[in-house]
Amino acid sequence: MKRFFIILLLLLLAGAWLGQLMVQDPGYVLLAYKETTIETSLWVLLLMAIIAFAILHTVINLIGRARVPAERVRSWRGRRNQKIAQSKTLKGLMALSEGNWWKAQRFLTQAAERSEQPLINYLAAAKAAHEQGESNAADNLLQKAREATPKAEVAVGIVQAQIQLSRGQNEPALATLLHLKRLAPKHTYVLKLLKEAYIRLNDWSGLNQLLPDLRRHQALPDEQLRELETLAAGHLLEQSLSSQPAEADSKTRLQAVAHTWQALPANCTHDTNLIEQYIGLMVEAGSADEAEKMLRDQLKKHWDEKLVSLYGRIASSAPHKQLDTARAWLKKHDDSPALELTLGRLSMQNEHWGSAIKHFEQSIELQPSSEAYAELSRLLSHLGEKERASEISTRGFSMVNGTLPLLPLPDEKAEPAQSAAKL
Structure with missing residues (x-):
């Protein structure tokens, strides 16, 4: 005042x-x-x-x-649209998670039309449309997502590739993923999807080339990477021989298999299963002598029971030398059931029947196996020892299938007609 x-x-x-x-x-x-x-x-x-x-x-x-009332009206409309878009987006995502595809597509599409950033709505709506089998609607929604957010090409492409793989459109999916890999070469999920596309297309060469990127960017655990590496290597070896023309000679076929083997990662060339496959392909290519030499060198570096057993299956042009080689291994591996089985088979190749029987029996004594029982039974049967062969065969059958229950059996001396009448 x-x-x-x-x-x-x-x-x-x-x-x-x-x-x-x-x-x-x-x-x-x-x-x-x-x-x-x-x-x-x-x-x-x-x-x-x-x-x-x-x-x-x-x-x-x-x-x-x-002018203020007009601006206030526009601001109010913007807030209202945003609120409606948020509400419908929430309802659409809830419907999507519940598997209510039609409802999800409707709410998400409506929300996208009102939203300032409609990318997520369009992508989710495209997934909902795909789940309903509406291919055209899904493709249109993906196109709208691209137009709404041109910079989100990788995100849109990933959803598109997922939908294509789900439809079984493996070749278009591969094209999409290769494009994405050029845009984002370090994107681990793109690499995972690309791996899936290669497997579905049986493109083992492509998968083999992708493996270094998967390992470099740690897209998959080491154990899974090793499994994929082995899987790709096995198929590449198989294809190296199957792709050769029928008129190709053994030398050409062997070179194709050997070239593929040499191109494999070092880890693969030490894998027992792949070595066994490689040896088998060499034999199939008509190069048993080269297979025998390769396997012999491999066993000098690393003794493996499975590969020792495989050595006895190779029929080289000099079986007596094979037998001498295997006998020399007994000095260090006299407790190897696989070696005894191999010695028995090599003895059979050299027609040393008595030695073969002894080696088979020794293999069974060290570790009973169905192969040793089968080989011994077959040999005894051809030597005329039917009763003993039958006994050995029964023992081998019991080992594989377990002990059979005691059941009544027809009298062996009964007439066939009488036995048939009881059926």
């Missing part, structure tokens, strides 16, 4: 002072423009200027206030 009176007093003093100035000297102002002149006092001109400024300021404020 005190301040108000002070201000009022100052205004009165200023007014009195201005009034005194106006009385003492009103001033004179002349404005002329062409033939028009305006004469007035200085104080009247100042008053008119103040009034004009006040009118102009008022008009500007009125215009500004007239």
